[in-house]
Structures are given as C-alpha cells and as structure tokens.
Amino acid sequence: MSVSVRIPTILRTYTGGESEVSAEGGTLAEVLEDLDTHHSGIKGRIVDETGELRRFVNVYVGNDDVRFLDNLATPTPDGAQVSVIPAVAGG
Template sequence: MSSISVRIPTILRSYTGGEAEVKATGSTVREVVADLEANYSGIAARILDDNGRIRRFVNVYVGEEDVRFADGLDTPTPDGVQISIIPAVAGG
C-alpha cells in the first residue's frame, strides 16, 4: 500500500477535524477514497456520487494529473504522491 498525502479543500475540512492535509493509503484513487472514508466518516459521499463516480463538480488530481483524463478512480497512486481534491468553482 502506498502512503499518500491528500490535500483537503476548506469545504471538506469539517470531516478531517480542520486538517488541510491528511495521510491515506491505497494503490488507486478508489482505494485512497475508501481509506479516507474509513478514517473520516462521510467524506466519500462528498467526493463520490450515488453511483460511486467522482461528483461532477469535484476535481481530483494525482500529482498534476486530473484523474478524469487518466483512469478515473482506477488511476494509480504511487507511494509519496500528493492527491488534491478540488471543488469546481462556478462563476458567472
């Protein structure tokens, strides 16, 4: 299992006790989200929709790569990589 650093956006920090960055384990984004959920109950529902896919208005990056353009939830998460969860900002 890889040790991953996950950047948590302000809107989700209520799940992590205010922490801006937490550690998680997993060899794919899916496993990392499951590990986050195991440690921070309720956070996965804010990242994934009812079908288990990344929510439309949430962007997830492994390093600098948007997982939507990689393998989605099956994107590999090498040891030491940083994952960023970024809520999309709507503007007008």
C-alpha cells in the same frame, strides 16, 4: 502505498480542520476508501451514489486530472499528492 491528500476548506469539517491528511491505497478508489475509514462521510462528498466522481469535484494525482487518466482506477504511487478541488462556477 501512503499518499498525502489535500482537503479543500469546505470538506475540512470531516478531517477535524486538517488541510492535509494521509491515506493508503494503490488506486484513487482505495485511497478514498481509506480516507472514509478515518474521516467518515468524506467519500460521499467526492463520489456520487453510482460510485463515480461527483460532477463538480476535481481530483488530481500529482498534477494530473484523474478524469483524463483512469478516474477512480488511477494509480496512486507511494508518496503521491492527491488534491481534491471543488469546481468553482460564476460569471
């Protein structure tokens, strides 16, 4: 399944400045693996050492936060939009 992945500004150094890239995979985990194959190192900024999503990174498939779905096992249908959004803190 081919999906479109929106890349936040802070991670665009991994994608050569591209704000949106394509990746393949039937689940979010597979999409992140494929993304890392073509943009080495980016997956490590999205998932932690235990293989879970980093605490301050939000990932959406379509309009749905994957933390409220199946996390990395969330299906990524063909043509889906995956958005990686770093959490913003402040006061």
